[in-house]
Amino acid sequence: MASQSPQNQASLYVPENIVHNVKTITFIRSSMSAITGSAAGILGLTGYSGFIFYALTAILTSFLIWSIKTNANPGIYFRNGSDVWTEGVFGGLFSYVLFWTLLYGIVHVYD
């Protein structure tokens, strides 16, 4: 496998299916960011505890994707097996902060 040229490497994979998998993972990540951000705002987390909560829920989401979506075998669906743990985590952080501050403001600040 390593001796092949990059062009042969590319023809080993189906590009449409790679795009479909990344799209599915991004959908899961962004939905979970919105929901966990809302939960952090409701619980009234501030400062570092909110980011720790995001890290914990991101690990939970990754574990659920790994166990339910890929049946503990991510190599079939991603070129790197570790993509299932890292894909879209930092993009989701921004929507997390958005929903966190929104719900914190609604519940804890204004009354």
Add this chain to the structure above:
Amino acid sequence: MSTVIIGKILGWIGFITLLHSTYSTYEHLSYLKAVEKVPNDMPIEIIVECLFSVIIFAVSVILVAGPLKPILMKNEMVKKSIDKVDTRPSFNTFNHRGRIIKSSLG
């Protein structure tokens, strides 16, 4: 298809419990304000409800998202017939068996 429906039902359950815990937190804080206490800790019921709704929602989103597709070309080619592969425009075959069949008929 049925997993999508189960996922949607779970999603609505998660959404409703999340809304309810929002309203409970709001009520709790306004009660504390009315009796002039300083809010320190959230009640454990609200925390449990909120985390429960997050877990329900995680499962529902994963069920709704639909299955992933295998990316290896050799798994994809197993499903295709040889005629389907040969009829792509950049790979026209001119030297095929039709000539022999025609000559043997004539």
